[in-house]
Amino acid sequence: MSEQNVALWLPKRGARFEVGPAPYTPPGANEVVVRVRAVAVNFIDGIPGFLYRVVMPWLTFPAVVGSDVAGEVVEVGTGVTRLRPGDRVVGHAFGVEKSQNRAAEGAFQHYVVLMQHMVSPIPDSLSFERAAVLPLALSTAATGMFQQDHLGLAMPGADPVERSETVLVWGGSTSVGSNAIQLARNAGYRVVATASPRNFDYVRSLGAAETVDRRSPAAVDEIVDRIGDSPLAGTLAIGSGSLAPAVAIASRTTGSKRVASAQPERLVRIRPPWARRPGVRVSGIWGGTLKDNEVGPAIYTGFLPAALATGAYRAAPDATVVGHGLARVPDALRQLRGGISATKLVVTV
Ligand SMILES: NC(=O)c1ccc[n+]([C@@H]2O[C@H](COP(=O)([O-])OP(=O)(O)OC[C@H]3O[C@@H](n4cnc5c(N)ncnc54)[C@H](OP(=O)(O)O)[C@@H]3O)[C@@H](O)[C@H]2O)c1
Structure with missing residues (x-):
């Protein structure tokens, strides 16, 4: 296949993004190529140069960044049997991962190479714009909740048994x-969650x-009260300033003393004394x-496809489409830095 590819290039750390031609990279074994129809933006895509050096010191330039992709499969590599050209999918792009570090795998281009086991078919009723909100946020939540080195919770599935334990988000x-x-x-877990009051109905709807x-x-007292006698299964601490109250709550309740933070391990290790309590394990x-x-x-092959098809899982939060074309991604990143609430910014491609 000889497709004309176009990418949003990051020429070097801290430089401006530039739209330009890019090679079409065919899929290797267990990879697929997806024609990107929508991308979502994340904070990490638009961080200043010095932060790229701290958070992703391995990244080589010019780079194509971006994690969140929805589109159509156009080509599959050897060993791929569950996906076919024409399938509508959502997938997590890993171009900036240390193990990959490859422009061909960054989301912000027309044709992206994805790992087949991190791609899910989506139902016809789910638009590419709405689906694109999922990958990095879903992967981050799933990593924290289900990996054994984090909370190690029971995996999701169809018809889960109702459990007596609570997960604090x-x-x-x-x-x-x-x-x-x-x-x-x-x-099957019971969930206690924090949010701003304007988002209470949204969080309950989930x-x-x-x-x-x-x-x-x-807030800490209120949450301890709402958790009540239901033992904690684990706590996910998301957002700046979330770790200290999450650790305090874990130390005051029964059940799991594990807290998984949405900050990378390097930042968690340098947390202040008030975000530490004996017996509470933070990752x-x-x-x-x-x-x-x-x-x-x-998650991507076993759980998500059926859960999206049956409606057991929603592409949430709702997408806000900022514009069309890769050149609009920097606008979306600017808007993201300005602050958003219960939405995800998306660009159609
Ligand atoms: N480690 C990783 O691999 C990884 C990956 C993705 C994201 N993250 C991190 O995870 C966090 C969330 O990212 P996201 O993309 O999910 O966020 P987002 O969708 O941009 O979050 C927006 C929401 O954050 C809430 N919020 C703002 N400040 C908060 C705070 N201090 N504590 C709790 N909630 C707060 C606001 O809710 P209300 O209006 O209801 O208050 C707002 O609705 C960020 O810190 C991000 O850097 C980490």
């Missing part, structure tokens, strides 16, 4: 939190049984690690 209205709530519910205002001075999530263990395929 601090930051329930974030994209990561929206996925965490749904994953926990699809694994399955949270209890909602608490994260800005309330009494930092890197939302790409699930591709290398049982969690990635269990």
Whole structure:
């Protein structure tokens, strides 16, 4: 296949993005090429140069960044039997991962190479724009909740048994939190979540049984009260300032003393003394690690396709389409830096 590819290039750390021609890279074994129809933006895509050096020191330039892709499969590599050209899919692009570090695998281009086990077919009723909100947020939530080195919770599935334990999601209205709530519910756990009051109904619509205002001075007491006698299965701490209250709650309740933070391990290690309590184990999530263990395929091939088709899982939060064409991605990143609430910014391609 000789397709004309176009990418949003990042020429070097801290430089401006530039739209330009890119090679079409055919899929290798267990890879697929997807014609990208929509991408979502994440904070990490638009970080300044010095932060790229701290967070992704391995990244070589020129780079194509971006994690969230929805589109159509155009070519499959050897060993791929579950996907075919023409399939409508959503997938997590891993171009900036240390193990990949390859422009061909960055989301912000017309034709992207994806790992087949991190791609899910989507129902016809789900638009590419809405589907594109899922990958990085879903992967980050799933990594924190199901990997054994984080919370090690029971996996989600169809008809989950109702469990008596509670999962606490601090930051329930974030994209990561929206996925965490749904994953926990699809694994049968009761969910207590924080959000701003304007997002309480939204967070409840995803399955949270209890909602608490994260800005309330009494938030920790209120959450301990709402958790009540139901032992904690684990805590996900999402958003700046979330770790200290999450650790305090884990230390004051029965059940699991594990807290998974949506900050990478390097940042979690340098947390202040007030975010430490005896017996509470904190781990930092890197939302790409699930591709290398049982969690990635269990979510993207085992759980998500059927859960989206039956409506057991929603592409949440709702997408806000910022514009059309790769040249609009920097606008979306600017808008993201300005702050969003219970939405994800998407560009159609
Ligand atoms: N480690 C990884 O691999 C990884 C991957 C993706 C994201 N992340 C991190 O996860 C966090 C969430 O990212 P996202 O993309 O899901 O966020 P997002 O969708 O942009 O989150 C927006 C929401 O954040 C809430 N919020 C703002 N400040 C908060 C705070 N201090 N504590 C709790 N909630 C807060 C607001 O909710 P209300 O309006 O309801 O208050 C708002 O709705 C970020 O820190 C991001 O850097 C980490």
